[in-house]
Amino acid sequence: MQKQQSCPPSAPGSDSLSHSLTDNLESLLALLGQSGDLVVRDFLLFGKYQASMVFFSSLVSQEQIQEHILKPLMARPSGHPDFTDNLADMVHYIWNTAVQVTQGTTEQFISSLPPAIVKGELVLLIEGVNEALLLDMRQIDMRGVEQPQTEQVIRGPREGYVEKLENNLALLRYRLQSTDFRIEISPLGTRTQSRVALCYLDSVADPHLVAEAMRRISIIETDSIIDAGYIEQFIEDQPLSPFPQVQSTERPDKTVAALLEGRVAILVDGSPFALVVPALFNQFFQTVDDYTERFIMGSLIRLIRLVALSFSLFFPAIYVSVISFNPELMPTDFAVAISGGRAGVPFPAVIEVLIMEVSMEVLREATIRLPQMIGGALSIVGVLVIGQAAVAAGLASPITVVIVALTTIGSFATPAYNAAIALRMLRFPLIILAGMFGMYGGMIGTILIINHLLFLESFGVPYMSPFIPGKWRDWKDTLVRVPLWWMRRRPSFLHIQDSSRLPASIPGAYADQILQQGGEADEHSKADHNAAGGSRDQ
């Protein structure tokens, strides 16, 4: 028998179960209250003892109950043992021989029964026994494992989390078959009692980090945790910052990679998202594709994403400041073309850009909320038709439309939705600053944003790591993504216990061979490189 979740402490004395089945049932039903799906099933245990089962039919599997509990309990046991004199032995007999259930426990206090019943357990009460048997029969239908909606990949696993915690933990265990992988589960939320799982790799993750994450979770005071997003808001370092300091992901493979780097993951029952802490700036611009593809492509795509990011943040501000303050900075031909396009527009550039940006945001929000079939149509109508018409009507110049389109596309290219929103938000103050003070205002705004990023921390790790504070070794997985066989160490800014990804006995000769010989090393030079040893270890 496995002792499972710890129930709220119950006062001894009056709270204890009595020997009378009717008394016990009465007080239990009084605690549970009226409910349509509450089932009380009376039956004769082993054909002669009065017994009752109490459960919620909506939470348990009725077939399993019939097959594994009712059937063996109603049948007379072979050998006809008689428990009339020794009813306490019967509980042992039921446990050890009769019921076929993996998880369960015995309880002596009435007050601990209702929480177990609402969790999906079945309570078995027997006349003359002052103990109740709790049997885990929980079965709730869930959708199957599907492709994650928010984090699509070209190449890589297609499975995403579902709502049920057990399934999600199973997805993690399946990928991380190591005894080092630890999961700590505790209920959270006074009303919802959602189970929250804290996952980490015991020999890798920094114990301080694990303790800190645990501490932050344990001090949460709320009545309901409905999604992982609720937890994120309680544990993040700086709630006023526009930048997310906790990464949420739908992908088990991504979570496992994070765990292997020494991070901590938090899963909540009922949420298809895992939270990963600490989360740093560059993490929000990395995708699974970066690692599953060959390293040159990975690096290139990552750089493209960085360009997209700077588009989405700076482009409109630069445009506004150059157009309205420093047109002399543009090449002459280009300036002439732009001013030609702007000829019919009555507004100053900053108003024009703001109008277009705001309508773009509205359009995007509308597209997300609509069903997919209509959403596609709306975006075409909005972008093409209205964009063209706005130019024709003199609301905006063609170059503004181009700039706004580039900005929007740029923000779509940021893999993490919440990080993209941060940049979307910050774009507006930058445009306004640029509209007021020109290029200088834009610079000031940029410095403010960068400073904010430099000041931010996530669980004690500087947000801009590994750029700041500089650890050259960790730069191998930042702007570029160097070959996997070159990244032999885990990121050091996480203060991990075990820094090497590979056992120390394997020399770093593989990288040397590839870099120097193009993989065609003859025996002689191979020996040479091996002799040179792991000197290339970064």
Place this chain on the structure above:
Amino acid sequence: MNTPRQITTLRAAAVISSTIIGVGILSFPRYMAVAGGSSAPFVAFCGIVISFISFWLLASLCRRFPREPLFVFSRRLLGRPLAFVFTLLIFLIFTLLSGLTVRQFGDVATTVLYKKTPIEATIFLMLLICQLSARRSIIKFSYIHFFYLPLIIGPTVLITLISMRNIDWLNLQPVLTMPSVSFWRGAREASYLFQSSFVIILLIPYMQKPKQAVRAGALAIAVAGLLYLLIVIASVGLFGSEETKLLIYPTLESARSAAVGEGFLERLDALFIVLWVISVYTTVYTTYYLAAVLLQNLCNFKDQRSTSTVLLPLVFISAMLPTNVFETYTWSLTLGNVSLMVLTGYAGLLWAMFLFRRIQKKGASG
């Protein structure tokens, strides 16, 4: 998880370097040309050496008190009242220096590039971001400098190197003229730019290896000095010393003359000015931070958050005091003279007291 000693030697060097590279970058070649004609690079070099000597005096003293900043151990060496007077003096110097630096920046910004932005707004915005970031701890302070330094050095060196394609080496000859009074005055003026290396006194208590303070400073002064030398060589080589004397912002002019290809990258000076804003910000940030910390020590406050706010109007007023560009330059030269005397003199005085006390102690014990 955090230990107090977090600043690496490299990061300390970055702080000093990015502090030194600042507003002076634009007009520096003119002073050097005025002082030494075609031997301007050599004048600059002498200035760098002078400033390193004064830095060495200070840093090697502070290194002996690796746990405390200057204004704390000076109380023990000099006694409270005298240390208070000197701290007050240094506080005034750095407040004025912040004001004048940001004023010089405002003058350039409004005349050259951001013509439509009023100078008050330019100055106030710059001071505001300094104030906001001066509220943070010294560790974060070093992060900022470390992050921006490559953004300052990289493009500046690149643009200067590009502009050096058109250099006429004859303009730089003779390399050496007879050192005259104006030569040494020029060298002294050059050393003013390096005065903010005083910031090492804040860094030492937080450095991982306080013993390497001098090394960090040497590295920083070498990097910044090389950059300044490069700029002088580029400007004088490009325009000749006589022409350089006439240009208000020779560095900007040489950046203007550097064009890559036809069309898009014609105007490298725009890029240069944009990055120059960052380099000015890091400079003013340091002087402002120093002033705030000094004021905090004068008032015995716990941290510099409140003093940095109080400082804002003070610095703003001192920035608006000069009535025109020439007055600004005269004022800043005078301030440079005063601070060279005060800072070096103070360090010398503390050294003397330190040695005196040590001899006394030896005498007492032995």
